[in-house]
Amino acid sequence: MKQWTVKPLNKAEINRIQNEYGISPILATMLQIRNINTREEIEDFLYNETEIASPFEIKDMKKAAERVSRAVENGELICVYGDYDADGVTSTALLYSYLETIGANVIFYIPSREAEGYGMNRKAVDTLKSKGVELIVTVDNGIAAVSEIDYANSLGIDTVVTDHHTPQETLPNAAAVVDLHQKDCPSRFKHLSGVGVAFKLMMALEGDADVLLENYADIVCLGTIGDIVELKGENRVFVKRGLQSLSDTDRPGIAALISASGLDDKPITVGNVSFQLVPRINAVGRLGRSENSVRLLLTDDPDEAEQIAGKLDSDNYERKKIESDILEEIDKKIKNNPLLVQRRVIxxxxxxxxxxxxxxxxxxxxxxxxxxxxxxxxxxxxxxxxxxxxxxxxxxxxxxxxxxxxxxxxxxxxxxxxxxxxxxxxxxxxxxxxxxxxFGEMPFDTLNIDCKLKPEFISLDILDDLSLLQPYGAGNPTPVFGLYNMKIRDITPLKDDKHLKLLLTRDGVDVTAMLYNTSSREFGFKRGDVIDLAVNLEINNYNGKRYPSVKTADVKDSREDTRAVIESGRVFEDLNTGVIPDRQKLSEILPDRADFAAVYRFLRSNGGWHKKTEALLNETENISYGKIRVILEAMKQLGLIEMTEGIKQCDITLNSVSGKVDLESAAIIRKIKGEL
Incomplete structure (x- = not known):
């Protein structure tokens, strides 16, 4: 469960933005929420597709460009030393491809995730020395490789570092250190990914950013989205231009990857890149085969591209299967030992x-x-x-x-x-x-809602206005709207009960909302319940027509205060794991006989329980979540119920019990009263 928070609105500022810049109320609202208020900020955010700052704003960029240029001119063997994630792979392919195009003698190296780990290592440096490498250019790594670069220096190998991670106190003794997070680096925009920094090095070598974007925006876009950096400033330029290039790519490897991901006839969006293309690039790194991703981005052979893309797709399937197996094993561990997830850090x-x-x-x-x-x-x-x-x-x-x-x-x-x-x-x-x-009071995971929305305002006009905010991503998330006090008219299971279609109504206005990856058994509500929904709005194209589509991110009972629910549950968890809460909080989760009776009556009439534990709140009015947890724990200790609680749901069955049971004798009740 997450704490729902609705972002505060400054209505006067929204009106000013709307009137001064001639934009719609919903667009002005989203800009104010994102703290984009001035003409320069608004124009850059909404309309800039070309402007990128000079690479020479970045400390040591001139040194880096001069050293790489000298290596190219002298025919020195250059190694682009990358990383195994999507940012590292795209950084490697980008710089390698460019250097090869300008006639450099160049190879690339990606360390094995499992055998070598992240960044430079001495064994890799030895390997590169044996190949005759005279210059290493790191991409998406290198800022922490102090001893490794010293070792390379001792072997006569120069290193140019390009990185975007935070430097340590000691910088590497490299020919150039290009990292925007150095304290004395004067660059204005600090949020580039590794591939963005590599692109800046190419700008320093080439001089014409627009020509480079024309040829490489697709690769830069993949890495920028894959690294989940803020999609503001220059990153928005990279992604806007890159999405256009990806939609009409002439790169056989990317075309094959799009096809293998099932996106041939679909628009290429940040979401599709994030959840379809990037996971396939990352999967091979997770399984120790990142070179395949680099080769896919470099190949000019459609047959080879199709073969590698197919391998990436099968690797991604294998990765998902491994992940699913681990989650299943974790589910069993939690059922056998519920205290695992009741600790403050799991x-x-x-x-x-x-x-x-x-x-x-x-x-x-x-x-x-x-x-x-x-x-x-x-x-x-x-x-x-x-x-x-x-x-x-x-x-x-x-x-x-x-x-x-x-x-x-x-x-x-x-x-x-x-x-x-x-x-x-x-x-x-x-x-x-x-x-x-x-540390003290632990923070809550939060769901940030941009603003509340009445159902009658859901329209194509609003969605067309919101499209100016795209591309969405880190720092510019897809807007989340709150639909409050919606009554459930119908619940329709879809695709063998893997997903749900909810028919909702409020004030005479009906709304259909999709809830994915939740079965009717897992859904904690029924027809007639009044709920709040956090939703994303999208445009759905079907049979040549456009429709507003409502996608549900989260659901809660309209009466529910998520913060109070989480706080109450955590008091129980602290108590159960040996952390004694203060007396006031403890007293608030101590149930009385009427609370016990209400929960027991419901479980008996319902034939037990087979949904999430917190969904019991919808069935037991005026009993806090902490009290419900204490009641269930006491019933379990007294043999009244059998209870197993896993990742997706809680299964409770009632035992046959003869005679009266002394509720006060439950260990957890005695523990609470002992502390009070």
Whole structure:
């Protein structure tokens, strides 16, 4: 569950933007919410498709261009040293392709994710030395490779670093260090991806940004979207131009990738790139075969392109199967040990899991439970892990707190990676949760709603106005609208009950909304319930006609205060995992006999329960979520029910019990009263 927050609106500012710039109310509202207020900001955001700042604003860019130019002129063997994710792959293909075009003697190198890990390493440098490399140009990495670049220097190999990650205190001793996040770098726009920085190096070498965009915008677009950087400023130019190029690409590899992804007759959008093309590029890196993605982007042979694209597609299928198997195993672990997900930081480990996919799995678990999550792949001796956080909890700091248990660690507030010996996993779980308790009140995962919308205002006119905000992405998310107090008229299962079509009504206006990846069994509502929906609006083209389409992102009971529900549930979880809440909060989750009776009567009349636990709130008025959790725990302890709770739902069956049961004797009730 997420806390719903509606962004504050400044109506006076919205009116000013609307009147001053002659735009629609909905577009003015979205711009004000995104803090885009001045004429320069509005024109750049809505209409700029060409303007990119000089590459020489970036510190060391002149040095980098001069060193690369000298290598090209002298016929030195250059190695473009990349990375295995979509940003690293596209950065590598981009710079390699350009250097080859201008006559450079060039090769590329992508380290194996599992065998070598991220960034430069000495064994790779030795390999490149044996091939005769005289200049390494890093893309999407290198800023942290201090010792590795020193080693390359000792072998007579120069290095030009191009990177977009945050520098450490000590910079590498390279021929040039191009990174916008250096403290003394005067560049104005700081949010480029690795492929964006590589493109800037090409600008410094070539001089004409428009010609380069004409030839390479498709590759730059893939990497920019894949790295989830803010789609503002120059990144919007890259993506706008790139989406146009992708829609009419003459690159055989990209055409084959689009076809393998099932997008031949569909518009190429940021969403399609994010969820169809990029995962296929990333999949081979997760499975240790990133060179295939680079070759796909470089090949001029349609037959080879089709073959590689097919392999990427099968690798992506394999990746999804591995991910699904891990999630299924995690579901079993949670059912066997519910305390795993009741801790403040969820730490789940598994033997034989693939390290390359645990980051995706951590993201999925974080979305479900709204807490920081670390998923650990254990090989029996050593383990690698990836974590994802919620806004406001510094995961990299929490991981660093456990440094004495770790072999390596790094990251930023929202994501972290680490490695450790298998024997230290249990101690790591305890220590990172020790940090979380000391941290204080844990932040909630939030769902940000741009504004509330009356159903009668859903129209093609609004969607046409909103289209000026595209492309959507990080820093410019797809608008989320709140449809409040909508009564459910009908629920129709689709595709073997994998998805739901909801017919809703309010004030005489009917709305049809789609809810994907939720079955009727998992859906916690019924006909007649009044609900709130967080939705995205899209244009659906069908039989030559355009229709507004409503896609549901989240649903809640209209009476429900999501913050209060989460807070109440967390008091129970803290209590259950040995963190004693304050007395006031404890008293608020202590149920009385009437609460017990109401929940038990409902379960008996309903024949148990087979949906998410929080959906019981819709059936038990005036009983908080924390109380419901305490009641269920007490009933389980007293043998009144059997209860297993997994990722998707909670299964409760009632036991036959003869005679009266002393509710006060339940361990959790005694524990609460003992603390009070």
């Amino acid at each position: 730490v789940i480990d598994g033997l034989g899991w693939r390290p390359g996919v645990v980051g995706i799995v951590a993201s999925r678990i974080k979305e479900i439970y709204g807490k920081p999550v670390i998923v650990i792949a254990d090989d029996g001796k050593n383990a690698k892990a990836s974590g994802r956080s919620v806004e406001g909890f510094p995961l990299h700091t929490a991981v660093a707190y456990c440094a004495d248990l770790l072999q390596h660690h790094g990251g930023h507030p929202m994501a972290a990676g680490l490695s450790l010996e298998s024997k230290n996993i249990a101690a790591f779980r305890e220590k990172i949760n020790e940090f979380a308790v000391k």
